[in-house]
Amino acid sequence: MENLIALLVAAPLVGAALLLCGGKRLDRTGAWIGSLFAVASFAVAAVLFADMLGKSAEDRAVHQHLFSWIPVGGFQADVGFQLDQLSMTFVLLITGVGSLIHIYSIGYMEHDERRRRFFGYLNLFLAAMLLLVLADNYLLLYVGWEGVGLASYLLIGFWQHKPSAATAAKKAFLVNRVGDVGLSIAIMLMFTTFGTFAFGPVLAATGDTSEGKLTAIGLMLLLAACGKSAQVPLQSWLGDAMEGPTPVSALIHAATMVTAGVYLITRSGAIFNAAPDAQTAVVAVGAVTLLFGAIVGCAKDDIKKALAGSTMSQIGYMILAAGLGPIGYAFAIMHLVTHGFFKAGLFLGAGSVMHGMNDEVDMRHYGGLRKYMPVTFVTFGLGYLAIIGFPGLSGFFSKDKIIEAAFAKGGTEGWILGGAALLGAAITAFYMTRVMLMTFFGEKRWAETPGAAAPGQQVQHPHESPKVMTIPMIVLAVGSVFAGALFSVNEAFVTWLEPVTSFAHGHSPLSATAITASTIVVLLIGVGLAWQMYGRKPVPAVAPRGSLLTRAARRDLLQDDFNHIVLVRGGEHLTRTLVYLDHSVVDGAVNGTAASMGGLSGRLRQLQSGFVRSYAVQMLGGAAVLVAATLLMRGV
Amino acid sequence: MTGLAASATSSGEAVQFWILGVVAVCGALGTIMMKRAVHSALSLAGTMIVLAVFYLANGAYFLGVVQIVVYTGAIMMLFLFVVMLVGVTAADSLKETLKGQRWLAAGLGIGFGILLIAGIGNAALKEFNGLGEANAGGNVQNLAALIFTKYVFAFEITGALLITAVVGAMVLTHRERTERARTQRERSEARIREGKHVPPLPAPGVYARHNAVDIPGLLPDGTPSELTVNPTLRQRGQIRDVSGESLAELKALEQRSEDWLGRGSEDESKPSSSGGQAPKEHKEGAKK
């Protein structure tokens, strides 16, 4: 049965190869082929899942060793897969949501002549992502890690003729690279510390290792996670990544890839458990990011960017949870899954809206769309309720648990984290409500006929998307409604994950009910505030100047400007000076030597006058020198 | 004679050395100082003769003779031949053209000499086992023995060297005629064509009572004609211009005939004066 694991990765890989090398003749059928392979790998995943459920909790973890990859001395890297509950969860999420989004894209990319390549990239992404979560050692994980980076690079820059898209893609890849360096250094540290970097031995050996080394490894892993999961300080790429087609944003930059960081930390739980300082760093990053993302999300008028901010902040929740150790891992993953559902749903909804609005992304040009695209409205609304944690929907369960665990961290630290989490919940409620209101409610800020168009208004013919797009949205909406409840039934999810991520019940200073109550309260506050600002009075079609914080938030809290001034400009100056130095100093020295040689020889040439007698003089001089030398030799 | 070769040198040899040594040095200096190549050659010959004597004094009888025969005999003669051949510009000015060459030469020469002398000075050359027994069976015989036994190989090679030298000298000096020699007809035609001086050149010495090649013939008005003498001679300045002399003698002849005819002797002194200046011109002509 474990031989199927390879098939999981192989299926989309074959699809990718087929589509990318297939050439023109696959242009029409390409979309269906790609979706087919995605669904196939989902089917395999389902089979494996069923098989896994059949076994007892202990021997659910399955290994498959394919071949020895890089055998060099003590450095033994193998290509081997490990399918345990954690991997399984991810596999299901990836293949499931992946398949849905493939199908959705069939409709969404209908009119793009390069969609064959698009689906090829999507398949490639699936393969890389599965490799990431199925690898049984860190080096193979690294391969998947960079593979998804490549796929996201290709997909963000899919519309390469737009310079903005190309730039965004490059930026995403570079920022991710910074994180990847962290991962590679972590692997090197593991190799020097343990002599191996396979999950089993490394995680087993954390017991008898100096805490300092483990902390170093942990921090490096965290750096990697920050890069991939768009956490502060490496979060700047996610916003721009929205340049990519919306299904990409849904799949890669909401549901799956960006959560790889969470997977990495959870997977390396043993290391973090043994390195408290690293854990503290993790929770700090998580807390900061969840607020950061939320604040950014409040200010964006671009619907996708707003959702991106929310993604950032939700992943902040997960990282925070993962940083809490055994009391948090399970909930981190749980929130990851539920988030996968509703955020994907929200993005697909946004995509559907754009699809109906001629790819208009500015929410200030939306408004009152609920009548025009009801299905989108409903699914989006359900996703909205889920993400703000409306009681009973999936987001409620997962986020609530995380907040609880945050308090359970204990001490002032616990209070701070818990407070941050609560505040985050409030802001989430606010900005999601804002998105909801600006998009579907209020006056329509567009015109159906040119005649009716007020200045600054566009002419739109909003319409509901085709079935192939709405069905995945519906499925995801269902998921985002019931997943949480399903998982929380007598802690099914926790017990499911426990063998992998050891679980411990946290003991929060507040009772669970109190926390739940407070979450609901802050939720209501957030919603109310948003209603106050965007529901009651009409939304201006052009963004008001806004407060200082707003303007900062619109610019991603100036983080990009910082990057630009410090890194980009500085780098440009550095390279320019280096180029100059290389030419004038390093090369100049050599050329200078050559020139001086020329001068010297020119001077020496004067001796060769051609006059026999001057040669004779030189000869006599030489003879004299020789005689003198002989005499001296004899003399001494 | 064997005594000469002995280690102990007689006072006679000393005297000989000091006198002839000075001569040799003077000859050497003359060689490099004299303005005309001929004089240099002569003074060099002198030095060589002195050296020959020194060879004899040092018991190298064979060499001494060879020195005189070969060097002063053959080589110097060769030199003189070449000087005569090339000697047109033989008298080169001693003015230095290369900058600082002379000072360098002097400095280096002196320095080198000092070095050599110093070397000889601090070389331990005290004991002299003279050529007594080496020359026992006669110098020439012993040399012959050595040449034909120990140095026979070098000897053969020198033979080859000499052959090569002879051939080389021939190759260098013998000029191959590249174009066919022009016949007399062609030459005359060419002369006609270029038009100036159609008849053959006049012979020297005509109309003057000399017919030596170095005396230009006189034109009817008594002035000498350049065409009549070999340009090489003219270049060397070895022409004896007898025009003035012959004119004077013409006058003297007329004078004498007039005397003989018993004419007025109011101008007595003329012929004597003219006769007096003629030999001077003669000398000048020779000196020129």
Add this chain to the structure above:
Amino acid sequence: MADFSFPLLTATAAVPAIGAVATAAVPAAKRTAAKWLALLFSLATFVLAVVIAVRFRPGAEGPYQLTESHAWIQDFGVRYELGVDGIAVALIALTALLIPFVILAGWHDADPLESASDSGSAAGSNSRWRPTQGFFALILAVEAMVILSFEATDVFLFYIFFEAMLIPMYFLIGGFGDRAGAHGEEQAATQRSYAAVKFLLYNLAGGLIMLAAVIGLYAVTADQLGSGTFSLQQIVEARTSGKLDFGTGTERLLFLGFFFAFAVKAPLWPLHTWLPNAMGESTSPVAVLITAVVDKVGTFAMLRFCLQLFPEASSWATPVILVLALISVIYGALLAVGQRDIKRLIAYASISHFGFIILGIFAMTTQGQSGATLYMVNHGISTAALMLVAGFLITRRGSRLIADYGGVQKVAPVLAGTFLIGGLATLSLPGLAPFISEFLVLVGTFSRYPVIGIIASVGIVLAALYVLVLYQRTMTGPVKAKVEGMPDLRARELVVVAPLIALLLFLGVYPKPLTDIVNPAVDHTLSVVDKKDPKPAVRVDAVPGAGRPGHAVHDQEVEAAK
């Protein structure tokens, strides 16, 4: 091998040599025939190289196999000694593999210019006539010399070919340029000759210093062993048996003499400035020849000669060399970012990569040196892919400036795709071959010098930067007017690029064949240098892949360490 009579190594070197002569002999009119002849010979060489790789038995006794040894210059103990270890086999295979592609890629580079072809025979434009036969003959000559210098186990023999290589390279660089000169053919020609002379002078300077060192080596051996020898094996054995002992001072001097030459060839900062000119001015096949084939001799020689002849001196010089290599890594990458000329950019990228190779060699760990060896091979392939595609691009547009391109991806998607893959290989993306070597080098360096390892891994980010910036500026964005009509890759060009890319993928996924060949050689080198890998702090009992195939290598390494 005694049981092996046929001189395989000599044959492998002789075939291209003969090919060179034959190609040069083809009459001027039959240009195409010359091309096919050259291609034929290069393919034959490749076959022989494959035979070598097959005949080579990784597990066998003794450092060298397929050895040939004939007396050559008795008076100086110079012998015609050939022999290959794993590293040499890998590099010979690389060379023999690349040359056919180089020839194919340069198929039209040496054709007479259109203007020259009609009026070429007429007086005047003869200066612009590029003799095709010469071009391909020179390439084959270079191949022969490179292969021989990989095979030579006699220092003097190696030196001869190490130097002789320069002559054909000089003419290849100076004689043939792509018609992409910004200011017309005349100025391009002057720049070319400048580049060629620079190349020659740099390498000659290095070579002469090495010659002095070679003579010194002979003097020392003659002094101590009675009869002087250049045989690498004899010297190494004499060292280990204690019969031979350079004084510390002499050994260091000799080491520096050798290393300088190799560092120029490699090229190591600050001796690198000849490379950008040479690669920028020459046609892209020649540029590939320079960076992918000829320069490898330098790094290879560091492994084979510097380390094995002078172990103490090597470990004495290691810190400085590591720092220089580190500088090359970062410096090369930064300058690549700053370039405006595609080929120069690739050249500086190569400088950065050579920094990695030298880093791996002098880290003195199994991973480092195996990584360095793999790096030589992989860098050869990846740079070949990138450079050749760049060459196709440049010949289409007739300009080397990045600014002249844009939106190529839209008009020539296949070209763009291959270019991107080449670039991804250059930034060592996992799944492509260079990743493995680069990671091995980093691990090997890190395990002994953590700080250097970490700083070096910054190079990874910079690599991503220059590659992606290059791709973005040339391939993406709105389509530039001049690029409009640009045709996509032709069949010939696909034949050149596709196998390289396939190879990159294969070696990225399954490098074991290569590592199996290389590892024993590396272990031998390390045992000569007498260095052991640092042992991990925590001994993990459960080593993955215990008792699996591929683990045999591990056992060998243990034996070699004994």
Add this chain to the structure above:
Amino acid sequence: MNPVYYLYLAALLFTIGAAGVLIRRNAIVVFMCIELMLNACNLAFVVFSRMHGNLDGQIIAFFTMVVAAAEVVVGLAIIVSIFRTRHTASVDDASLMKL
């Protein structure tokens, strides 16, 4: 008297000859000076042979003479041929490696 003085004399002549070679421009005179130097050497040889009491020195001097003769022959031939083409025997005028 000590025959070493002969050697001093030889040295002196040799030096004079050398100076002559450097100073004079007339090729023939230069040749003469060279002859002078050779002769000085010969003198030294002869004296040496007297010192050591064997004839080898004289033999060498003998060979020197032969060589000198050959050299003069060829040298003078060269001078003549140069003079033919240049109408001068000055060594300074022969400063180019062509006639």
